[in-house]
Amino acid sequence: MNIIDHLFKKGKNKLSIYFTAGYPKLNSTKKIIQILQQSKVNLIEIGLPYSDPMADGLIIQKSNKKALKNGMNPDQLFSQLQLIQNEIQVPLILMGYYNQFLKFGEESFLNCCKKSGISGLIFPDLPLEIYKEKYQKLFEKYELYFICLVTSQTPDNRILLLSNISKGFLYVVSSISTTGQNKDFETDPLIFLNRINNLNLSIPTLVGFGIANKNSFNLACQYANGGIIGSAFIQSLDENDLEGSIHRFIASILY
Amino acid sequence: MNIIDHLFKKGKNKLSIYFTAGYPKLNSTKKIIQILQQSKVNLIEIGLPYSDPMADGLIIQKSNKKALKNGMNPDQLFSQLQLIQNEIQVPLILMGYYNQFLKFGEESFLNCCKKSGISGLIFPDLPLEIYKEKYQKLFEKYELYFICLVTSQTPDNRILLLSNISKGFLYVVSSISTTGQNKDFETDPLIFLNRINNLNLSIPTLVGFGIANKNSFNLACQYANGGIIGSAFIQSLDENDLEGSIHRFIASILY
């Protein structure tokens, strides 16, 4: 059984943090994971930096650029993760673009993920049909979860479809925006979250894209099993006081 | 009887000098005429400066520009000439463009010429047919001579035609060039001058456009009744020693 499932057995209010591997420094990744785990974050999403992050906002784009300049790449990341594999108990999710998966060699990629303690993967630009046709079996073989996204633009029947394919949880994009747009929750997103609730999905949900503070996180928790914070977290990182800045940020959300 | 005819009764080797009215100074005209007369020049051509002297070379263009800037215009010129009318015995020819004649009012223009002691007129861009149809009678009325040009490009029958219209003399353009090109006499122009001679014209001829020194003037005199010097003369003018520079130039041609 995948540890993501363990997580959602124990109720709601799950906090997931997204950050970019190799940012602010090439070797920050390991340290950030360790500190996040200490500060009681429930789930960690690691972004694999990409040259052309189509679906990401400015903050994540910039962190991607810096991380790439720092020399981050999948081989680097996998070997960094392997070093701390034994200490990590929170589920790790890897988020990247399909081309990175493809170019690396899909099966090698999944194999490396498995060996590095990764539990699930998100490829925001990998179409459902292609996943089902070409990769679903392979994910199962490596016991990795494929996590789907739904947005307020997604019709009900497609949400049902995606929730059936998605494993572990469903990633609910809370507002019509790329990450980091920092618009606080508006009326419209709530209508969308209500719509999701009314579908009575059998899979847990995490809300992401637009959560920046305690308020918005709590709101997300009212409608879903928790929330994902990315841009706001990345922006809060202080290169010279990684530990302090992370603790302060997480504390500002949780307490 | 027009004094131009007097001139050509007394043989050959006639020297005609062309200069631009109002150059180098607005009041130079009078002085230049007086000095030229002293230095035994046989005929004086006064150029009426024009904004767009299509058929003139660079030196004359520049003198035109300067003269216009100095304030030269037909009224100016006529009144300047009227002041010295009684002292002048050499024939004066006025050379201008048709538009100056037209705009001034053709009859007034001829009237003023007559009153200013002018004997003949050259308009290089006034077509023969227009002259004959519209102006010949008027020229006759004011006893002014209309002087035609022929060039090496002019066919024999047209040279005959033009020599019949032209009064006083025929202006023979010696080389296919605008004024002041300073190519010395070449083989081709001589062929042309021979052609003219073979036509046995009943009218005297002066060669112009390209005569710059004693040699070329003498050559012109071998084939015609004399030569016309323009650009070389204008270039030789020394604003600060008008008299000296003119005497030196004419001496260099005649002696």
Add this chain to the structure above:
Amino acid sequence: MNSYLDDKNGFYGDFGGTFIPEILWINFKELKDSYESIILDPSFNKKFESLLNNYVGRPTPLFYCNELSKKYKTNIYLKREDLNHTGSHKINNTIGQALFAKQLGKKKIIAETGAGQHGIATATVCSLLSLECIIFMGETDILRQAINVSKMKMLGAKIIPATTGNKTLKDAINEALRYWINHPECYYLIGSVVGPHPYPKIVAYFQSIISKEIKKQLQEKKGITQPNYIITCIGGGSNSIGAFYHFLENASVKLIAVESAGLGIYTNKTAATTIQGSKGVIHGSLTFVMQDKYGQIIDPYSISAGMDYPGIGPMHANLFHTQRVKFFNVTDNDVLQAAYEISQIEGIIPALESAHALAILPKISFKKEDIVVINLSGRGDKDLKNYIRHLNQFLK
């Protein structure tokens, strides 16, 4: 033949003629003796039309402007000369004359240019027909129009700067004529319906393709034989006469030529020849010309280099005199306004020259059913610098 364009010894009414130095007499004799038999020859016309179709891209569209028509409550068509190869109507004439020159056995072409449009069109045709090409251009214009100078060079033409006078178009023509006087073996390929007879007639004939097409296109599109209005800009007059040509005899077609008022017709910064000018000779032709009381040519001014000419062609002088064509003028500011308007509602950036024709629209009250044809003589690429300078003023 057309009574307005039927010359009597090269005159259109009182205007025209061949006021040239004797040294060019034989050249003009050659032109006069041969031009009709050559350019009216069917095999010549076949070659001419083939290049117009296959090289220049003719016929150019007659485009119905929805939004402009709505705005001015009438029916506005644009004759799209801007779509010609090299970007204006000028090429119609250069193709025609270069073929004519070849027929005369000439190997070397000289031409003047102001902003560079005629120079580029000439260099283009000379490249195509393997003719040597020398372009005369005022030194001031060479500096102002560096890009067009480079285009001409890229096309293989030699540029000779005119360093006299104001160092602009008028001086370039003077310089070209002087060069011709010294090199009568050249063919002088003049750029508008100006200059000594028979040039105006030759140029008008080659540009008449414009109205020939308008006539055909109106028939095809609307089943009518003539529009109510034809509106053109007039610098020298070549695009204008081209658009009027086949309608001159139809008295009910209102013909309008728009001059450049520059900063205003009562300033001394204007190129409105019919207002500021009088009868006179310029570049060998008796016409209307801006001149002082002694016949000295006055330097014109217009925001648009192609309108910046102190005369108009002799045919237009006659059309003005006989009132067959009505002359208007518009200021630089009107012109910019019109250029921005059509850019933003029809997606066409016009040449500054052509924008003069458009700028007249607010000044005429058309009937709802009127068919109004505006000759869009060229595209605005060459004028971008000027347009950019006024971007903030006209952006909506």
Add this chain to the structure above:
Amino acid sequence: MNSYLDDKNGFYGDFGGTFIPEILWINFKELKDSYESIILDPSFNKKFESLLNNYVGRPTPLFYCNELSKKYKTNIYLKREDLNHTGSHKINNTIGQALFAKQLGKKKIIAETGAGQHGIATATVCSLLSLECIIFMGETDILRQAINVSKMKMLGAKIIPATTGNKTLKDAINEALRYWINHPECYYLIGSVVGPHPYPKIVAYFQSIISKEIKKQLQEKKGITQPNYIITCIGGGSNSIGAFYHFLENASVKLIAVESAGLGIYTNKTAATTIQGSKGVIHGSLTFVMQDKYGQIIDPYSISAGMDYPGIGPMHANLFHTQRVKFFNVTDNDVLQAAYEISQIEGIIPALESAHALAILPKISFKKEDIVVINLSGRGDKDLKNYIRHLNQFLK
């Protein structure tokens, strides 16, 4: 339908697809569900063709080049897309897509542009059809192409700078896609046969007018149904697919696509995707792309902004893979040489992009009787700065 262009779920062989974030899924569903019924509808096509004819100036000529043919001892025709309104083939596509967007009820258009050609064509059509227009353009390109930026502004478009990455074309597309994600009510009007399905198919369809005309013109001029060669440049591939379209099934027509080698295919300053690239996803499409071993996109280089793209469209990836189309590449220097050659012997200054197609002529030995069609995708006005820089090197 055409087997090379007949997609199976948006794939051409192994290439194509719709690799987009979920948030755009509904937009693409709308496109996929509607595009065929709309763009194949006769009344839509009537509107499309009417604008092509009356506004753009189509058909463009198929011009037989005498001198070029002599030089390369064969028969060379140029398809004159340079004569289109706004100066390149890009407008064929923008007219089509803007009409399509209107049919979908969209009021606001977004588009990317590199050098500015597609941006101008889009701004033009939006002005014509009264659509709001936002153009994304890399900050570097905005500085390099100031004139084109001003043109777009003059046409009423709003320009948003892309400040990420290299700040060029690729980044402008990223930025446009991101904007679209945040404003899914817009229509994204893409500029080449790239991007997620069904864009390549839609763009190819609108550009196919090029080969449709070539076919008709060869029939009229030579009484033949196909040429021996069609040669095109390929940046994204839109002019290329347009010129190939109706000949893809005729195996005996040799189809050639010319990529930019930049400074040389073995330097890291190149845009020769089929040589330097490998299978990968760019801008939502699985195709050939220049990337490192981790799938990071490599910044391309070409003297020509329109060739400066790290991918090719998915149809071309398939045509390359199946060897239906032969790919060549030429260096910046070859391209300049070719541009000067055609300027000086045919009087046509080509776009740098189009000069890539011409630059291949010395590298192929044609038969004397071959009919060779080169797609001259655009005019060179926008490239004058570059040409001037090399004037002395190439002037004969």
